[in-house]
Amino acid sequence: MTRAPLHNFSGRTAIVLHRSEEIGQRIKARCDRLGVRALVCTGDLSASLAETADMLILDIDTADDGMLPWPNGAAPVPVIGLVGSESPGRLAWALRQELDAFLPLSALGNLFSALVVGHEVFARKSETRARAAELARRSSGRLDVIRAVLALMEEGRDEALALKKLRAMAMVEQISLEDAARRLLAKRRAIRGGAS
Secondary structure, three states, X not given: OOOOOOOOOOOOEEEEEOOOHHHHHHHHHHHHHOOOEEEEEOOOOOHHHHHOOXXXXXXXXXXXXXXXXOOOOOOOOOEEEEEOOXXXXXXXXXXXXXXXXXXXXXXXXXXXXXXHHHHHHHHHHXXXXXXXXHHHHHHHOHHHHHHHHXXXXXXXXXXXXXXXXXXXXXXXXXXXXXXXXXXXHXXXXXXXXXXO
């Protein structure tokens, strides 16, 4: 699926997480120019505040795991890291957090570019995770396919005909083979449960 990159951030909300109120206000002014509503936070980020945001801009020089209400690499919104000192330890922390883009404090004029990159990287990571979750779900359904084929074989079909019947069910209902197998097995359990 090809999407056009998001280039208009007007009306969106950003949390600016920075210990310095002065720098936070500079970033807020940059956000204002882009039409982004920025909320400056100088302490830890609360989960409720994070839920109101469309993106997070944070200072990697002073940030730590305790400031963020999610596990490493599990941010629910694009995260742009502000780079000041470029210390290896701070950059390593930012990489462990899987930040989506970086913006040097000396180049705040490039905030728009960092937002575009951050949102694109976040969208691609989200798509990759969704595909991986779907593959895992389908892989876990392979045993259900085998069980469904065996159940259909109990009706006197050989394995080829049983699999063909299951595939036909999936096509008619426009669902995956694994989901068709789960439905068939659930229906058989319900029939057996009703018969007892």
